[in-house]
Amino acid sequence: MSTNVELVSSARCFQSSINVYSHDSEELQCKMKFGVILPDQAKESKLPVLYWLSGLTCTEQNFLTKSAAHKAACDNGVIIVCPDTSPRGCNVEGEEDSWDFGTGAGFYLDATEEKWKKHYRMYSYIVKEFPKIISANFPVIPGKQSIFGHSMGGHGAITIALKNPGMFKSLSAFSPISNPINGPWGKKAFTGYLGPNQESWRCYDATELAKNYDGDEIELLVDQGAADPYLKDELLLPNFCNACNNNKKVKLTYREHVGYDHGFYFIATFIEDHIKYHARYLK
Amino acid sequence: MSTNVELVSSARCFQSSINVYSHDSEELQCKMKFGVILPDQAKESKLPVLYWLSGLTCTEQNFLTKSAAHKAACDNGVIIVCPDTSPRGCNVEGEEDSWDFGTGAGFYLDATEEKWKKHYRMYSYIVKEFPKIISANFPVIPGKQSIFGHSMGGHGAITIALKNPGMFKSLSAFSPISNPINGPWGKKAFTGYLGPNQESWRCYDATELAKNYDGDEIELLVDQGAADPYLKDELLLPNFCNACNNNKKVKLTYREHVGYDHGFYFIATFIEDHIKYHARYLK
Known part of the structure; x- marks a missing residue:
């Protein structure tokens, strides 16, 4: 696997560089972009790294431009990396037809359906390939990494952390899709990527994973807007909260x-809270 | 003139509402949108208002989503309003052909050329109509208003303030186009909107206005990136700085x-500085 990256753009913001890179992904079989908030402290010493996973329709740009995370990243001395949300430009028939499936909607899983399984492997990309790209190219402290995300990316952060105990020092999410097997977005995506057998869906469902989690005790912070129009039918936070409350190994x-x-x-309102939360575990 | 506005969208951010409105503009003869950062303090008492003018290609959205001004607006108790950068959807032949002329590029002037003069009246819109819309619809303290902007909007803020002594309590700009009659963007736009007679251009040129300013002493703050690719050929800050240094009534x-x-x-890096700067004059 090549860990080569190419710098696409760079801009100074507070005491950091906000860089975008591209690389050839082996897992996804396409060229991918990702963003990095790289505090100047990284010139002097290695820093912890915080993985951000974005939501439906996003690219690597949305978090960089809209989250206002730059100042808190500098203040807390963490590198934030934000991958894209799906493979790009793979010419899978139908991948551009919906905003909530295909391009921009990889759902952080490995597809098993014939049509999608070659490229749509965002789970393996985030868990296996992307960390190698990051550690090969940036001055990160080995093992000092945490993960957070928003909406579909909140689902991604929670499921990836629960499926890989010990991989991340801390975990948080904004407005996560937290029980996708019971919501319309999740049912559509899981049917498409994983097929009709719902048994196979459970290993990518935050609520199911929280019910059955048996690793070392894990803490997580979730912030949710009460006026979020997706809360009731798509995010299904009450189901996830129940599952956590019933498993003493998951401290929500x-x-x-x-x-x-x-x-x-x-997100911008509470991003500093989340970065400080992670920084406590990463020091 | 109707001062009716219609709420297009509203979202909570820090202790404020970030609202977008539309209204029928008499000056521009079209429907216009504008953004407002409305701190919760406005429910209790009237607040000062800060006008933000955006640059080429922007709508009312760019400042709202990318400037990270929300927290500082709340902390300093100022309402920030951001109008669009040109008339929209007027079907003037050619208005969609360039990114630096026509739609998204009104240059905060009143066009005199036949083809453009009906709709392209951003100077009168900002100076006469928009303040009436704001004071009729939001709890602003009469007279407590300041202005700032970026690039083409920095040009707008400086020229409008210098042409209207006393209208604003304070003035600042990021990376302003500060001598448009000598730069390619300005020459193209002024030729298009004002015609070939360059004498008519001077009343919209920040450097010319700073040379000849004779109102009450005015202070202004300008922040400029040294790695700005437009600094040398388009913004022409050295000319503006010279003009200010030679006029003791303009304290730059x-x-x-x-x-x-x-x-x-x-902008995000220094926006808090600018809001604090204006707040000192607005208290």
């Missing part, structure tokens, strides 16, 4: 914020 | 920042 701090919706203005 | 604080470019990451 769940905060619901009156008035906030599902978008980046909500 | 000019800061050039190593490594920063022309984009919103640069």
Whole structure:
């Protein structure tokens, strides 16, 4: 596997560089972009790394431009890396037809259906390939890594952390899709990528994974907007909270914020909290 | 003139609402949108208002989503309003042909050329109509208003403030186009909107206006990225700085920042400084 990356763009922001790179992904069999918030401290010493997973329709750009995470990344001395949300330009028939399936909607799983299984391997990309790309190219402290994400990326962060105990020092999410096997977005995506056998869906469902988690005790922070229009039918946080409350190995701090919706203005409001939360585990 | 506005969208961010409105503009003869960062303090008392003018290609969205101004607006108790950068959808032949002329590129002037003069009246829109819309619909303190902007919007803020002494309590800009009559963007736009007679261009040129300014003493803060690719040929800050240095009524604080470019990451880095700067004059 080549860990070569190419710099696509770079801009200075606070005391950091905000860089975008491309690389040839072996898992996804296509060229992928990703973003990095690289604090100047990285010139002096290795830093912890925080993986951000974005939601439906996003590229590597949305978090960089809209989350206002730059200052907190500098203040807390963490490198933040944000991969794209699906393979790009693979010419799989139908991949551009929906905003919630295919391009921009990889759901952080490895597809098993014939049509999708060659390229749509975002789970293996995030768990296996992307960390190697990061550690080969940036001054990160081995093992000092945490993960967070939003919506589909919150689902990704939670499922990946629960499926890989010990891989991340800490875990948090904004407005995660937390029980996709019971929501319309999840049912559509899982049917498409994994086929009709719902048994195979459970290993990518945050609520099912929280019920059955048996690794070392894990803490997680979830922030949710109470005015989020997707809360009731798509995110299904109550199911996830119940599962966590019934498994003493999963220590959930769940905060619901009156008035906030599902978008980046909500993320921007609480992003500093999340970065500080992770920094405590990463020091 | 109707001062009716319609709410298009609203989202909570920090302790504020980030709202977008539309209204029928009499000056521009079209429907216009604008953004407002409305801190919760506005429910209790009237607040000062800060006008933000955006640059080429922007709509009302760019500043709202990318500037990270929300927290500082709340902390300093100022309402920030951001109009669009040109009339929209007027079907003037050729208005969609260039990114630096026509739609998204109104240059904050009143066109005199036949083809453009009906709709392209951004100067009168910002100076006369928009403030009435704001004061009729939001709890602003009469007279407590300041102005700032970026690139083409920095040009707009400086020219509008220098042409209207006393209208604003304070003035600042990021990376302003500061001598458009001598740069390619400005020459193209001024030729198109104002015709070939360059004498008519001077009343919209920040450097010419700074040379000849004779109102009450005015201070302004300008932040500029030293790695801005447009600095040398388009923005022409040295000409503007010279003009200010030669007119003791214009007190310029000019800061050039190593490594920063022309984009919103640069704005986000120094936006809090600018909001605090204006808040001192607005209290």
